[in-house]
Amino acid sequence: MGKSALAMDLALRFNGEVINGDSRQVYRGFDIGTDKPSAEDRRLVPHHVLDVVDPEQQFSAADFVRLAVEAANSILERGKLPIVVGGSGLYLKALVDGLFPGPGRDTEIRRRLRRQAEAEGLESLYRRLEATDPAYARKISPQDEVRIIRALEVFSLTQVPLSVHFSRTESSLKDVQTVKIG
Numbered sequence: 053m054g055k056s057a058l059a060m061d062l063a064l065r066f067n068g069e070v071i072n073g074d075s076r077q078v079y080r081g082f083d084i085g086t087d088k089p090s091a092e093d094r095r096l097v098p099h100h101v102l103d104v105v106d107p108e109q110q111f112s113a114a115d116f117v118r119l120a121v122e123a124a125n126s127i128l129e130r131g132k133l134p135i136v137v138g139g140s141g142l143y144l145k146a147l148v149d150g151l152f153p154g155p156g157r158d159t160e161i162r163r164r165l166r167r168q169a170e171a172e173g174l175e176s177l178y179r180r181l182e183a184t185d186p187a188y189a190r191k192i193s194p195q196d197e198v199r200i201i202r203a204l205e206v207f208s209l210t211q212v213p214l215s216v217h218f219s220r221t222e223s224s225l226k227d228v229q230t231v232k233i234g
Contacts, residue, residue: 073138185213
C-alpha cells in the first residue's frame with residue numbers, strides 16, 4: 053500500500069481529510085508522475101493543498117506551511133482529523149519542525165555570491181562561511197553551492213549566522229500532537 057492509499061484508508065476510517073505534502077502535486081497540470089489522487093478519491097475524501105498554483109509560479113516551503121496550517125485548522129474546526137501525506141521531506145519537515153525566522157531571498161546578494169564563486173571558486177565562499185558560521189559549515193558539504201550561498205545571504209542580511217537562526221526555529225504545530233508513519 054502506498055502513501056496516498058494509506059492516507060485514504062485512514063481518512064475513511066477516522067473521519068479525516070487529506071492535506072497534500074508533495075511538492076509537485078501543488079502544481080496544476082502536474083498529474084503524470086506525481087500519483088495525484090483520482091477524482092473518485094477526491095469525491096470520497098476532501099483533499100487540500102493540491103493543484104493550488106500554476107507551474108510558472110514559485111511556491112516555497114513557507115507557502116506550503118501556511119496553506120497546510122490553514123487547511124488543518126479548517127479541518128479541525130469541522131471536527132475531522134487532518135492527515136498530511138506526501139513525498140517532499142522539506143515540506144513535511146518545515147511543517148513539523150518549523151522554518152527558521154530569517155529573511156527571504158535577496159536576488160542581488162545571490163547574484164553577487166554566484167559571480168564570486170565563478171571568479172574565485174566555491175571554496176572561497178565556503179571559507180567565508182567557515183569564518184562566519186563554523187557550526188553550519190561543518191554540517192554541509194564544501195561543494196553544496198545552494199546552501200553555502202543561502203547561509204552567506206542570510207548572514208549578509210542579518211549579521212546573524214544561519215545556525216543561530218535555526219536554533220530559534222519553532223514549529224507551527226508545537227502545541228499539536230502528531231503521529232508520523234513512514
